[in-house]
Amino acid sequence: xxxxxxxxxxxxxxxxxxxxxxxxxDYRGAQxxxxxxxxxxxxxxxxxxxxxxxxxxxxxxxxDLIRAVREAVxxxxxxxxxxxxxDTAHAVRMAEQGEEAGADGILALAPYYSKPSQAGIVAHFRxxxxxxxxxxxxxxxxxxxSIAISDWAYDELAPHPRVVAVKDATGDVATGKARxxxxxxxxxxxxxxxxxxxxxxxxxxxxxxxAHVASQETKAMIxxxxxxxxxxAQRIHESLLPVVDAMFAIPGAVSAKASMQWxxxxxxxxxxxxxxxxxxxxxxxxxxxxxxxxxxR
Numbered sequence: 132x133x134x135x136x137x138x139x140x141x142x143x144x145x146x147x148x149x150x151x152x153x154x155x156x157d158y159r160g161a162q163x164x165x166x167x168x169x170x171x172x173x174x175x176x177x178x179x180x181x182x183x184x185x186x187x188x189x190x191x192x193x194x195d196l197i198r199a200v201r202e203a204v205x206x207x208x209x210x211x212x213x214x215x216x217x218d219t220a221h222a223v224r225m226a227e228q229g230e231e232a233g234a235d236g237i238l239a240l241a242p243y244y245s246k247p248s249q250a251g252i253v254a255h256f257r258x259x260x261x262x263x264x265x266x267x268x269x270x271x272x273x274x275x276x277s278i279a280i281s282d283w284a285y286d287e288l289a290p291h292p293r294v295v296a297v298k299d300a301t302g303d304v305a306t307g308k309a310r311x312x313x314x315x316x317x318x319x320x321x322x323x324x325x326x327x328x329x330x331x332x333x334x335x336x337x338x339x340x341x342a343h344v345a346s347q348e349t350k351a352m353i354x355x356x357x358x359x360x361x362x363x364a365q366r367i368h369e370s371l372l373p374v375v376d377a378m379f380a381i382p383g384a385v386s387a388k389a390s391m392q393w394x395x396x397x398x399x400x401x402x403x404x405x406x407x408x409x410x411x412x413x414x415x416x417x418x419x420x421x422x423x424x425x426x427x428r
Contacts, residue, residue, distance in 0.1 A: 138266060138295045138317055139209050139236055140174025141336035142350045144343060145182040147388045148196065150401040156192050160397055162203035167396045172346040174336075175209030176200065177238055179225075181275065182340055182384045185213045187403040190228060197232035211268060215240030219255045223262040230263035237267045238298065238338075243276040249284045256288055266293050268338075272300035272321060282310065289314035298338045299329065308332035323349075324375045327368040330356045340383040341374050344390045344426045370424070377420035385409050386417055393418045394428040 146168065149160030165176055178200060179185040179193045188196075197212055204210075212229035214237050216222040226237050239259045241252055260267060269288065273279040279301065288294050299307045300321030311318040311333045320329035320337040329337075330353060342349050352367035378386045384402070389409040391397040400408045409417065 137335045142173050142346050143175040143177050143338045144168045144173040145177045145180045148183040149397050152401050158199040162199050164396050165200045165203045169204050169208050172350045177211045179213040194228050194232045197234050201233045209235045211236040211238045213238045214259050217242040217245045219258050223258050226259050226262040230265050237265050238270050239267050240270045241276045246278050249281045253284050253287045266295045268296040270298045285310050304328045304332050340387050341378050343387045345374050373424040377417050381413050389414050
C-alpha cells in the first residue's frame with residue numbers, strides 16, 4: 132500500500148534513456164538498466180525526465196519506454212513519466228499517453244522558455260491534471276525553465292487531490308520548508324547535494340541522478356535520518372559529496388549514462404544532440420572519481 136507521506140517512495144532514480152550507437156532507443160538496455168537500478172535499492176524510476184533526454188525523445192518512444200520498463204520491473208515498482216513542454220497541449224498528450232502506457236504518476240514540469248504569468252503556470256498544470264487520473268509531482272527547476280513557481284501558484288495547486296508531491300530543484304531549502312509546511316505536499320529533493328538538507332526541512336525523499344551509482348548509500352542516508360541517527364546521515368552525506376561533484380562536472384544525463392557503462396550495465400554512452408557523449412577524458416575523470424569515492428559496480 133502506498134504511504135501517503137511518501138506517495139512515490141523514497142529514492143527515485145531519474146533514469147537515463149539508453150541508446151544504440153545510431154541514436155535509436157535501446158529498449159532492451161532500458162529494461163536491463165531498470166532492473167539493475169531496482170536491484171540496487173531504487174524504490175521507483177522517473178522516465179523521460181531531463182536525465183532521460185526527454186527534449187529529444189518523441190511521443191511513441193516515450194510510450195514504448197514505459198511499456199518496456201514496466202515489463203521488466205513488474206507492477207510493484209513506481210514509474211513516473213515526464214510531461215514537460217512549453218506547449219501545454221503537448222504536455223497534456225504526454226500525460227494521457229503516460230497513463231495509457233502504464234505509468235503510476237506524472238512528473239509535470241513548469242513550462243520553459245515562454246515565461247508565462249503565474250496564472251498561466253497554474254492553468255498549464257491544471258490542464259495536465261485534467262488529462263489523466265494519475266497523481267502528479269510538480270517539478271520546480273527555475274534554472275532550466277527560467278521561471279520560478281510562486282507561493283501563490285503552489286497555494287492554488289496544492290488543494291487539487293492529484294497534486295501530491297513536489298520535486299524541488301530550486302536550491303532554496305528554506306522556502307521549500309515553508310511551502311511544504313503550508314501546503315502539506317510531499318517534498319522531494321531535486322538536488323543530490325541538498326537531499327539531507329531537504330530531509331531536515333521536512334522532505335521525504337529524492338529524485339536523484341547519483342542514484343544510478345549510489346542508490347544504496349542514498350537510501351541508507353535517508354533511513355539513518357528517519358531513524359534519528361543524524362551523525363550517520365551526516366557521515367553518509369559527506370561521503371557522497373565527491374560523487375555529486377563528479378556526476379555534475381558534466382551534464383547529469385551525460386555522466387549518468389557514462390556511469391552505467393562503467394558499471395557494465397550499458398555497452399555505450401551514446402547521446403542525442405545537442406548533448407554529446409562523455410569524451411574519453413571525461414569518462415576517465417568520472418570513473419576515477421567514482422572509484423575513489425568507494426562506489427561499486
